[in-house]
Amino acid sequence: MSSPDTATAVRPARRLTIARAIAEAIGQEMERDSDVLVMGEDIAKLGGVFGTTTGLLDRFGPERVRDTPISETAFIGAAVGLAASGMRPVVELMFVDFFGVCMDAIYNLAAKQSYFSGGQVTCPMVLMTSVGGGYGDAGQHSQALYATFGHLPGLKVVIPSNAHDAKGLMLAAIRDPNPVIFMYHKALQGMGWLGTVQRSITDAPEGDYVVPLGKAKCVREGEDVTVVGLGLSVHQALDAAGRLAEEGVSAEVIDLISIAPVDRETVRASVRRTGRLLVVDDDYLSYGVGAEIIASVCEAGIPLLVPPQRIAFPDIPVPFTPVMEHFVLPNADKVAAAVRQMMEVPN
């Protein structure tokens, strides 16, 4: 007689990409809950440009897996109406860069339905969307826009850095009674046609589990500096931490996971120990994630050994040509260099 624990322990490890993890989570939840449906551009026959809905049309049919016209305002608005009617729509905005054609339906409608109705009407929907650049797709297909979504109340906003979290976050998101923006980073997605950071491809339970929304996670412990990242930048931080360790610098890495609500306490607790803070993200710098994390730590009066620092995408449109794009994108070298400099400053 094997206990469930033993059973889990002996199951063979899988190698799941974030894309497959997302599709698996949605599929499992569609099995479990007939109110779940998926809508978006190219999510049915094609299975999603970024593979988030692979196989779902065949399993669940065209009533529950719906290709839409190129009408983001209408189909995201429709998702709100579905949610108000008790359904649980998962909709895809193919690139976050397209938010400009449909933000009203997201931030003024979905995000405020619970509030405006005094809790009578909820809005259980997931809006999943791809973020990030680094592959030469230029200024309207490479943005991150974390802070744009984090700034507006009524939305939960998450971004996984690996397949395990992606599956658990997607299950949590679909079950949450609120609108959840689920961002996935193209450089972590594991599509055949896009390079993928290998560390994002992980094992993940085949069954049901959730990763809680709203919680950050320490993904590498360290003593000298806290490096906060999210999505892709978690891996840049981990890569840098590995190199820094060889140099005798011990970096703690926090995976923010959730942009809204943002888990200030996990970050503060870490910085209280390390006394140094570096935030890394690939969204635009000003009014961005770095500013929010730095302010959250500083306003709490946590003593710092050196000034807090941030690495982000500069306040410029994303240039097409790789020589420019890679010059301005954050990367592990920049993270390591920033940490080295923070260690040098006499305290």
Place this chain on the structure above:
Amino acid sequence: MSSPDTATAVRPARRLTIARAIAEAIGQEMERDSDVLVMGEDIAKLGGVFGTTTGLLDRFGPERVRDTPISETAFIGAAVGLAASGMRPVVELMFVDFFGVCMDAIYNLAAKQSYFSGGQVTCPMVLMTSVGGGYGDAGQHSQALYATFGHLPGLKVVIPSNAHDAKGLMLAAIRDPNPVIFMYHKALQGMGWLGTVQRSITDAPEGDYVVPLGKAKCVREGEDVTVVGLGLSVHQALDAAGRLAEEGVSAEVIDLISIAPVDRETVRASVRRTGRLLVVDDDYLSYGVGAEIIASVCEAGIPLLVPPQRIAFPDIPVPFTPVMEHFVLPNADKVAAAVRQMMEVPN
């Protein structure tokens, strides 16, 4: 023979509202430059819901003062096309809250035209828009959204706190070869039907002058604490500073004026002297103006006597009922209380 200076000195002071200052600036620039035109909802016959175009239809006729359909995407997009063709459109987005139906035309189109064209095609346009609440207009007509616009590159973003600056900023904005978001706060606008902070109604030269984009201004000198505000919150800071002075606390007040680019140096210089920083704004707190200013000061390693603080609108939709709305809005009392607390903390 009187010198121009003398002439200026003896002209009778005027009392101009921000609304009249804006309309005057646009009118003067339309006289001077035949490429300037105005478009928006209710800006012709009505003169703008918030009075920004009063009298312009009569003076310049319907070809240059154009009421539009309720089609923000089309008419803001059209402004970009006009600007690309060498015209200088001033367009109004009636409430900033409506950005969700047209942000693509603003941030992905207007903001990136210069960059994507390598400087071949500029985008000299002004998008003016009302911000702010406090008068019971509820959650889709009371938002500030400074950081939403400040976060996205390629846009200049300003907000005047008084009529003098409004006129000079508008003249600067129209002449600037870039897209400028000109935000005006409803509580300062001086409309007959909306209460107005009297200090925003100021004298302003009748002639031509510009207030430079991108520059903050110290509007009250002080030694103990730097209070940074913008638009309405400048007045809350000034009111608080007046009361605090009676209590022996000397507060310096910085009017940010420009959200993007944000004038970090003026703020840093002030905080270097005072050692204390409080930021006040009525936009949502997280990923907001307060975070950016605090991060800008802290990352520069400026020594602080107490942790920096921020007062902002909390991360909730704007409630309709005044008992809730006024409870959560920033005000002079909250500013004064925060400063008092910052002065109490033993350093």
Place this chain on the structure above:
Amino acid sequence: MNGASNASDRLWMYATMVKSRHFEALIKPAYFEGKSPVFNMAKGPLPGEMHLSDGQEPCAVGVCAHLRPGDTITATHRPHHVAIAKGVDLDAMAAEIFGKASGLAGGRGGHMHLFDARVNFACSGIIAQGLGPAVGAALASKLRGDDTVAVAFLGEGAANQGAFHEALNLASVWKVPAVFVIEDNAYGISVSKRDCTAVERNADRAAAYSMPGHFVAGNDADAVHAIAGEAIARARRGEGPSLIEIETCRLEGHFMGDAEGYRPAGEVERLKARDPIPAYRARLLADGFEAIDLDRAEAEARAAVDAAFAFARAAAYPDPEEAFAHVFA
């Protein structure tokens, strides 16, 4: 008279129009409380914008006569007449507009954000924002196989917003039970329809979505009733969406405090002379209704509104801390 409306619907429509008009009549003095001698929108028990529906009642009643609580409505920034016709709780609606704790949303929403889940009513302040949600509600109905419908109201000004186009196309492609109702009051704030709309009749735009487009002239409850009945029945039968354009009028300003300088001289007087409510009463009398029945229905309608306002006035303001509740479910 239009034969399609039966007597009980007609009496209900009359009484409901009276109820709606009386609601606005009580709003008016309340809105000006605290706003004199100097008018300041921020002051008084009813701060903020206030969009009255006087004149547009036939649109609401002619449509809602066919609806049940399970059917969905998404309405606009000018929602009172539609909310009342849909059966939104009148006490809670009045209390919401007064910002009271017993309001529909405990005072969080206000007059542009009235939600009553009991009767599936919602409205909002962004032009054409409700159209997408109506398509979604209609899709939910289709997926569940019930025969509910969703009706989106919009103004003629809203028919130039991109959301209109997208929602009608989507509703048609997915063949959902949705009905789009344009209340054409000839103005979007100060801008007249002919200055901003490229077609004479928005109903003609239905052809761009392969759906039936109906135009109802004369701001006439019976005529609306007939056409809406057809469109709603079609939707319930699973035959897809329709567009209805109703010629109506706005007897008041865009919002309270509007000086209406953009109206041609005498327009309001001309419109008031054709006020649809007295006209409908006259028609009912001509069609054989008894004055005493109409009077009784009217009195009941007014009494319900009076009671709702009394309830709202007497109700308590919420605890300010309540601002933080219901941001998330």
Place this chain on the structure above:
Amino acid sequence: MNGASNASDRLWMYATMVKSRHFEALIKPAYFEGKSPVFNMAKGPLPGEMHLSDGQEPCAVGVCAHLRPGDTITATHRPHHVAIAKGVDLDAMAAEIFGKASGLAGGRGGHMHLFDARVNFACSGIIAQGLGPAVGAALASKLRGDDTVAVAFLGEGAANQGAFHEALNLASVWKVPAVFVIEDNAYGISVSKRDCTAVERNADRAAAYSMPGHFVAGNDADAVHAIAGEAIARARRGEGPSLIEIETCRLEGHFMGDAEGYRPAGEVERLKARDPIPAYRARLLADGFEAIDLDRAEAEARAAVDAAFAFARAAAYPDPEEAFAHVFA
């Protein structure tokens, strides 16, 4: 043949189609450089998405034959054929696509963001984004009283985006010299037109904006030329905007690397059998053009493209610091 196209326009259209096709032909191997053995969009001299225009050349040449440098075009994410037909600097265009310093935007824009101010050409990667700007350019023309026109290209998928509706309405209300050209290649990525569009013919939607709507069948440069000529002349005369829907086809995937599993079996083969360029050559020969003239024009077209690619390949990459230039003018 269509009598409206004169011989020199026809020769130009043929040569320009060949030029455009040859441009795409040279893109193909270049795009796959560095992307094998493992296809990775991020790699090689041409990273990112690449949308080829093979098959859609008749749309570009039939319209652009009527345009002058002062006329404006806003094109889409699939812009090469239109850019070439509008006379965008071929060397600088190729260099831009290769991300070089001598590219149109010094490499900042890339293939979806080609701007050439000399000939008033722009394109962008957001669906239907160019329509508003085209209305603006057309308004500028009207305000200045010159006779330039603005043409917005869009795909049939884009005709379901709100911006389409708003821009056509605005163009009509303001009666500006704009022409909207829909290239109907039957797909938006994987979604076929009939699965997402509520009308059979997008040209019929013109009626919703009181403007002429034309449908051009057969992916035929002469037919496009005739209709576009009419619409553009109308616009130049100050008589307002038109909508043109052109039946065309996409001979390649949506973007390079697209497995095209959504296509019915044999579709690409059928389409390639009706390739508009050889068909046009055959028609020109039948109409009396000399093979030698066509060959010469073809050779010149190819040579120009070859030279542009040679220029682009040889050109230097920009200084990375240049990323910070031109954010603001």
